[in-house]
Amino acid sequence: MRNIKMILAYEGTQYAGFQRQVNGPTIQGIVEAKLSQILNHPVSIIGAGRTDAGVHARGQVVNFRTANLLPVAKIHKALNSLLPEDILVLDAVETDQEFHARYSAKNKTYSYSIDNGPLRPLFNRNFVYYYPRQLDLKKIREAIDFLVGAHDFKSFQAAGTNIENTVRKVNFCRLEENDSLIKLVINADGFLYHMVRNIVGTLLMVGNGKMTVEKFREIMEKRDRSLAGPTAPAQGLCLEAVFY
Amino acid sequence: MRNIKMILAYEGTQYAGFQRQVNGPTIQGIVEAKLSQILNHPVSIIGAGRTDAGVHARGQVVNFRTANLLPVAKIHKALNSLLPEDILVLDAVETDQEFHARYSAKNKTYSYSIDNGPLRPLFNRNFVYYYPRQLDLKKIREAIDFLVGAHDFKSFQAAGTNIENTVRKVNFCRLEENDSLIKLVINADGFLYHMVRNIVGTLLMVGNGKMTVEKFREIMEKRDRSLAGPTAPAQGLCLEAVFY
Numbered sequence: 001m002r003n004i005k006m007i008l009a010y011e012g013t014q015y016a017g018f019q020r021q022v023n024g025p026t027i028q029g030i031v032e033a034k035l036s037q038i039l040n041h042p043v044s045i046i047g048a049g050r051t052d053a054g055v056h057a058r059g060q061v062v063n064f065r066t067a068n069l070l071p072v073a074k075i076h077k078a079l080n081s082l083l084p085e086d087i088l089v090l091d092a093v094e095t096d097q098e099f100h101a102r103y104s105a106k107n108k109t110y111s112y113s114i115d116n117g118p119l120r121p122l123f124n125r126n127f128v129y130y131y132p133r134q135l136d137l138k139k140i141r142e143a144i145d146f147l148v149g150a151h152d153f154k155s156f157q158a159a160g161t162n163i164e165n166t167v168r169k170v171n172f173c174r175l176e177e178n179d180s181l182i183k184l185v186i187n188a189d190g191f192l193y194h195m196v197r198n199i200v201g202t203l204l205m206v207g208n209g210k211m212t213v214e215k216f217r218e219i220m221e222k223r224d225r226s227l228a229g230p231t232a233p234a235q236g237l238c239l240e241a242v243f244y
Numbered sequence: 245m246r247n248i249k250m251i252l253a254y255e256g257t258q259y260a261g262f263q264r265q266v267n268g269p270t271i272q273g274i275v276e277a278k279l280s281q282i283l284n285h286p287v288s289i290i291g292a293g294r295t296d297a298g299v300h301a302r303g304q305v306v307n308f309r310t311a312n313l314l315p316v317a318k319i320h321k322a323l324n325s326l327l328p329e330d331i332l333v334l335d336a337v338e339t340d341q342e343f344h345a346r347y348s349a350k351n352k353t354y355s356y357s358i359d360n361g362p363l364r365p366l367f368n369r370n371f372v373y374y375y376p377r378q379l380d381l382k383k384i385r386e387a388i389d390f391l392v393g394a395h396d397f398k399s400f401q402a403a404g405t406n407i408e409n410t411v412r413k414v415n416f417c418r419l420e421e422n423d424s425l426i427k428l429v430i431n432a433d434g435f436l437y438h439m440v441r442n443i444v445g446t447l448l449m450v451g452n453g454k455m456t457v458e459k460f461r462e463i464m465e466k467r468d469r470s471l472a473g474p475t476a477p478a479q480g481l482c483l484e485a486v487f488y
Contacts, residue, residue: 009367011366011367029487030461074457080363085364085366085369087366088363088364088366090363118322119324119332119334120251120332122255122329122331123255124329125329125330127367
């Protein structure tokens with residue numbers, strides 16, 4: 001069986017998330033249906049990250065197995081011609097048998113985009129969280145510094161999640177500014193459920209003066225989701241890249 | 245009566261164009277309906293340019309008259325809260341009585357965006373014309389040079405249009421490149437119907453080798469629409485700015 005690796009980009013707006021489910025269209029469901037059509041057998045894909053409803057990807061990685069000998073370039077082309085306009089295969093290659101999109105991943109980069117301008121966003125409205133309140137970016141950057149390194153991120157994990165080991169290593173985290181657009185870019189060896197969105201919701205409280213930087217640090221140490229800020233909306237989040 | 249000038253941005257994808265009409269929603273129709281609701285009287289707006297279905301604007305200018313004394317900042321805010329997410333008022337000011345969005349305009353800038361990459365566009369798919377064939381940009385630039393200045397652009401006017409004076413003055417026209425994105429930016433004292441889209445359709449023939457630069461020049465001189473290239477699709481076009 002050949003093992004095919006693909007890089008996907010998609011706009012998550014119209015989907016119930018990456019992972020296949022009964023209610024609503026999903027990225028996985030659609031890609032699998034189109035691949036099955038091309039390869040003449042049922043195909044299951046494995047995704048590196050299970051992005052939520054409304055979350056986008058510029059570099060989601062998936063893999064799947066097939067005995068069909070159709071050249072990978074043809075699979076790539078056929079798939080792009082069948083997929084809807086909001087899903088695109090950027091690359092497809094045949095890879096070694098051991099490769100597993102999820103378990104082989106060493107680290108991933110997510111971005112979270114905030115429009116901090118006075119007017120609501122127009123052209124990029126599905127890709128940013130509109131947050132017009134004044135933000136102290138210096139304070140947000142101070143809080144961000146506490147995130148880098150190996151830490152227990154339980155305070156930023158969605159309540160009710162059953163994951164025992166909530167320690168993750170953040171390799172880098174930075175804030176980029178471009179006019180009214182503020183983008184948090186974060187790379188870690190793994191992410192807890194809602195981790196980026198909960199971090200962003202809490203950082204915005206630091207930025208708008210509702211929480212001190214010291215308090216932010218305390219919340220991380222207390223491992224208690226109820227102390228942290230709200231979950232920032234899905235549409236600002238994007239899976240940028242997965243590294244192996 | 246106060247004369248109010250506004251700058252509008254919109255994504256034209258879902259609209260039957262700027263100009264009010266019976267079939268399908270229009271920018272004018274929606275803005276007028278919302279303004280009438282805010283100001284408690286029927287409002288008619290005058291637009292600087294009548295963008296077609298699917299054409300976008302980053303700097304459309306409109307004006308309207310009202311006896312209502314509501315401060316212009318309040319009109320601006322109320323309008324943005326009532327307008328759909330794909331139309332946005334960037335600015336609103338009270339202006340002099342003589343100002344007419346269309347007749348007072350000295351010149352306008354349009355852009356036309358082409359995605360010349362190997363893969364179909366994803367995130368900007370409603371804002372570019374996907375044209376994956378190889379293009380000789382040097383040749384396109386040579387043809388563009390013939391456009392600058394005062395010329396009779398009848399060859400680039402939509403067939404069947406009844407406009408006697410088809411001379412327009414192009415103040416500048418340039419081609420910008422950014423990775424696989426190619427953008428034509430053109431400023432003129434006026435534009436004939438479909439002029440930019442017909443120019444682009446013809447320039448693409450120069451770029452792909454189907455037409456020589458000399459032939460392009462000849463076509464301009466012959467004042468015959470049937471000699472020029474096809475009309476490029478609406479979604480690549482954007483009214484960038486209107487100058488007074």
